[in-house]
Amino acid sequence: MTSYLPRxxxxxxxxxxxxxxxxVGLAHAVDAVRRGLSVAVIERDERATGASVRNFGHGCFTAQDGDALRYAMAARTGWLRLAKESGFWLRDSGTVVVARAEDEHAVLEEFHAVRDDQVVLLDAAEVAGRMPVGPGVVGGAWLPMDVRVDPREAPHAIAGWLAARGVRFHWATTVHTVEPGLVSTSRGQVRAGRVVMAVGHDVDRHFPELAEQAGLRRCALHMLRVRDPHGQKIAPAVLTGFSLLRYDGFGACPTLPALRTRLKSEHPDLLDAGLNLMFTQRPDGDLTIGDTHAYATTLEPFNADELDRHVLVEAGRLLGVESLTVRERWRGVYASAPEPFLIATPMPGVRVVSVTSGVGMTTALGLAPEVLDDLLR
Structure with a gap:
């Protein structure tokens, strides 16, 4: 006989x-623990299964701009500290941006002029010395501040570190309602001094009017895990000319519009698919490659195989191979909105916090302290 707790x-x-x-939720819990607060975390699933484990594990700090850059640089310190404390895998090995055309290299030169010691320009031979590449490379840049983690390990390791410090996790528990000082769940009520709602793209499930006002949608990504065709260690994350169109840090480069026009003319299908051609190497040697971007409030449940083919073909060209062996395929989903961060106060003592630009792993550990400074003030 099954018994149920009264709500x-x-x-x-x-x-x-x-x-x-x-x-994002874990980042707030980490900062709260460091402040000496008691913390409870409520999660609807048995473990984190969303965007936090389906990404590249790339701390893409240098390519951010504005608030995101400030959060990212603070988050870098947070990642390095947490990796030592929690024992999860982290590589402080930077990012290589591969330029396969002169206009891509021109953007990197302009970016170097703005960021100086955060960007090291590379010639073609120096790029080839850091990673295997196909033909046509004209140069590139190394962004030494960036890091890599294993996204399938790090969130769970952080949760374990928090639990060891007294944070109580209520897994497989659904939040029904939130009000000042009280969170009602499928397992009972939780009294709260303060509440942080870090539910990603599901803000509209709890606060639909707030989500509508923010223009929040869901962004679906096609990503794949493939066997490394060269069987060699690739220490940095790897970005390409397509990536230059997707990170705000490159937006101020004067030649970026011309690059966009050229890529749109030569590869309209790839730009329509929102391709950000990049990869990272997992601890086991396999490569995580991707990714495409599609936006909707309610996503279609069907995955178009054409998008996977785009990623595989372009990743093969980048690596100089004709085909890649696929081990896994998946869809990532994150929150997207015109502004890169949604931070709102729907009621006293409650903050809704969502990274609406696909850089949660990059910025959350820097964003959370500022949110809590305000919330606890």
Whole structure:
């Protein structure tokens, strides 16, 4: 016989209740623990399964701009510290941006002029010395501040580190309602001094009017794990000319519009698919490659095989091989909106926090302290 807890039965209480155990929610829990607060985390699944584990594991700090750059540089320190404390895999090996045309290299030269010591220009031979590449490389850049983690390991390791420090996790628990000082769940009520709603693209499930006002949609990514065709260690993350169109840090480069026009003319199907051609190497040697971008409030449930083919063909050209062996395919989903961050106060003592630009792993550990500074003030 199954017994059920009444929804009004007390489940827990804490100074800070975090809803969502993805990297944004975990970042707020980490900062709260460092402040000496009691923390409870409520997560609808048995473990984090969303965007926080389906990404490249790329701390893409240098290519950000504005608030995202400030958060990212603070997050870099947070990642290095947490990796030492939690013991998860991290490589402080930077990013290589491969230029396969002169206009791509021109953008990197302009970026170097703005960021100086954060960008090291490379010639074609220096690029080839850092990673295997196909023909046509004219040069590139190394962004030494960037890091890599294993996204399938790091969030779970951080949750374990938090649990060891007294954070109570309520897994497989659905939040029904939120009000000042109280979170009602499928397992009972949680008393809360403050609440952070870190539910990613599901803001509209809890606060639909807020999501509509912010223009929040879902972004679906096609990503793949493939066998490394060269069987060699690739220390940095790898970006390409397509990536220059997708990160705000490159937006101020004067020659970027001409690059966009050229890529649109030569590869209209790839730009229509929102291709950000890049990859990272996993600890086991396989490569995570991707990715394409499609936007909707409600995503179609069907995955178009054409998008996977685009990623595989272009990644093969980048690596100088005719074909790649696929081990896994998946769809990532993250929140997207015109502004890169959604931080809102729907009621006293409650903050809704969503990274709406696909850089949650990159920025969350720097964003959370500023949110809590305001929330706890």
């Amino acid at each position: 009004n039965q007390s489940l827990d209480s804490a100074d800070l209740v975090v809803v969502g155990a993805g990297i």
